[in-house]
Amino acid sequence: MIRVSASGVNRPDVLQRKGAYPAPAGASDLPGLEVSGVVEGGDAAAMADAGLHIGQRVVALVSGGGYAQYCAAPAGQCLPAPEGWSDAEAASLPETVFTVWSNVFERGRLQAGETLLIQGGSSGIGVTAIQLAKAAGATVIVTAGSDAKCAACLALGADHAINYRSQDFAAEVLRLTDNRGVDVVLDMVAGDYVEKEVGVLAEDGRLVIIAVQGGVQSAINAGLVLRKRLTITGSTLRARSVAFKSALAKACQAAVWPWIAQGKVKPVLYRTFAAGDAAQAHALMESNAHIGKIVLTWGDV
Ligand SMILES: NC(=O)c1ccc[n+]([C@@H]2O[C@H](COP(=O)([O-])OP(=O)(O)OC[C@H]3O[C@@H](n4cnc5c(N)ncnc54)[C@H](OP(=O)(O)O)[C@@H]3O)[C@@H](O)[C@H]2O)c1
Incomplete structure (x- = not known):
């Protein structure tokens, strides 16, 4: 269980809002495929397997439910938030x-x-x-x-x-x-x-x-x-199994997280919105004016 600080906005969220991209079976029907935040709790064994602990700053890929103050994510789909990245920058990463x-x-x-x-x-x-x-x-x-x-x-x-x-x-x-x-x-x-x-x-x-x-x-x-x-x-990522996404998380951590630490991969945030203004965030994405990522933040909701 993650206490969410920020939620990335992705084009599939816009498609879902329009009814063209329903949540897969078993997933939350709230939009939102990626979050950053702090681990609030969870299954101790699964968290230990994934190297997670309560209070850790993480990013997570989820199948839905990212536009919320609390979001449940499979432990294997959580990775450490990069050091030096803000909550909004970290939320722009997983998807x-x-x-x-x-x-x-x-x-x-x-x-x-x-x-x-x-x-x-x-x-x-x-x-x-x-x-x-x-x-x-x-x-x-x-x-x-x-x-x-x-x-x-x-x-x-x-x-x-x-x-x-x-x-x-x-x-x-x-x-x-x-x-x-x-x-x-x-x-x-x-x-x-x-x-x-x-x-x-x-x-x-x-x-x-x-x-x-x-x-x-x-x-x-x-x-x-x-x-x-x-x-x-x-391929399309959302409907893949937790096992597939957890293996992918490991591969990304091994290959991409070192590039992040070396400064070769940087956040490209176009604009952040308070989560209560999610409709404006979607309107911006649909305008196609943005370059890079749009993110919702929960601090001031
Ligand atoms: N398969 C998967 O697992 C998966 C996962 C995530 C996202 N996606 C898909 O990947 C795409 C990008 O997602 P996003 O969240 O990054 O959305 P986004 O930032 O809104 O990007 C959409 C992009 O499509 C470009 N585009 C539209 N028509 C084009 C054309 N004829 N030629 C070249 N570029 C064109 C737009 O560029 P211009 O404004 O310059 O036209 C815009 O940069 C979306 O279609 C999304 O559904 C797929």
């Missing part, structure tokens, strides 16, 4: 780090020296993906919907940024890679992007789809899939 690690590094198998294309580089997911991929030694190309968003992605370490509203991202990616293409694509658009992504993947490339903002139907050139030996995959 994007777990999603990016699982999809870019586990499913997408991104390696040092490879090139990653991130669709939506200025999103909460995108700013984390840029930093983790750079920390891992990859070259990063992003797309974003304005020049200001492109500049923010470059400032975070992206090597190239493409304004997809004024440029054809596929032609730009091929130009930037001397027609070789990219090794991994992290896609949160799908729809007609998939055909173009298959076109810009290098040999043995991997396409990882994590959202379908552009629609679920895509036409692809299947000949390219076999000629280039491509892998098309994807």
